[in-house]
Amino acid sequence: MFESPAPTGLMLVLSAMLSLVLLPVHLYGMIFNYLPYKLPVLLTRKVKDPQFVSSVNFGLGFVTFVLWYLILLVVLPVFAGSGLIALCIYISMPFTGLFTFYHYKHLKKLGGKFRLFFLKHRQPEQYKILLKPGKSWLNYRICYPKLRYITRTCFGSD
Numbered sequence: 001m002f003e004s005p006a007p008t009g010l011m012l013v014l015s016a017m018l019s020l021v022l023l024p025v026h027l028y029g030m031i032f033n034y035l036p037y038k039l040p041v042l043l044t045r046k047v048k049d050p051q052f053v054s055s056v057n058f059g060l061g062f063v064t065f066v067l068w069y070l071i072l073l074v075v076l077p078v079f080a081g082s083g084l085i086a087l088c089i090y091i092s093m094p095f096t097g098l099f100t101f102y103h104y105k106h107l108k109k110l111g112g113k114f115r116l117f118f119l120k121h122r123q124p125e126q127y128k129i130l131l132k133p134g135k136s137w138l139n140y141r142i143c144y145p146k147l148r149y150i151t152r153t154c155f156g157s158d
Contacts, residue, residue, distance in 0.1 A: 007113050015110055019103070026103045029096030032089075036061070036068040037097070069093065 007015075040060035044053050073090060080086035120127040 007117060009117065012110070012114055012117055016114075019107060019110060022099075022103060025096060026100050029093075029098075029100030029103075032072070032093045033097030033100060036064040037101075039064050 040057045043060055044057045047053050047056050069090075072093070076086040076089055077083055080089060116127075119130075
């Protein structure tokens with residue numbers, strides 16, 4: 001009822017081209033925001049109780065981003081050469097960080113849509129099996145191991 005139609009080849013190509021055009025913004029955001037984003041994830045691996053992982057991750061993320069931006073507030077004017085350029089970079093960092101996060105999620109879904117599109121056109125019988133209602137995805141993954149890479153990225157399992 002609320003399912004979106006299968007993507008057409010033209011829409012996939014246009015979406016891939018748009019993502020390619022936006023790749024420099026994605027890389028810019030990743031360069032300035034990857035360390036404070038990844039550091040809490042690495043530190044929460046040591047938390048033994050899984051109930052506290054998200055809380056610790058949130059708290060560490062808040063602290064690391066604040067500290068990171070304060071460090072960059074001091075360091076950027078030295079390397080940028082101009083206070084105006086440093087200010088522009090500093091203001092753009094949180095926005096490009098958010099853009100990078102959501103663009104990464106979009107790229108993962110786009111890759112899954114491409115795999116689903118190629119499955120539909122190269123192996124239509126397996127594609128029809130995926131669309132049958134009332135069946136478990138786990139059964140498909142056990143009976144058809146080749147479909148594992150499709151269900152992993154398209155449907156969020158694994």
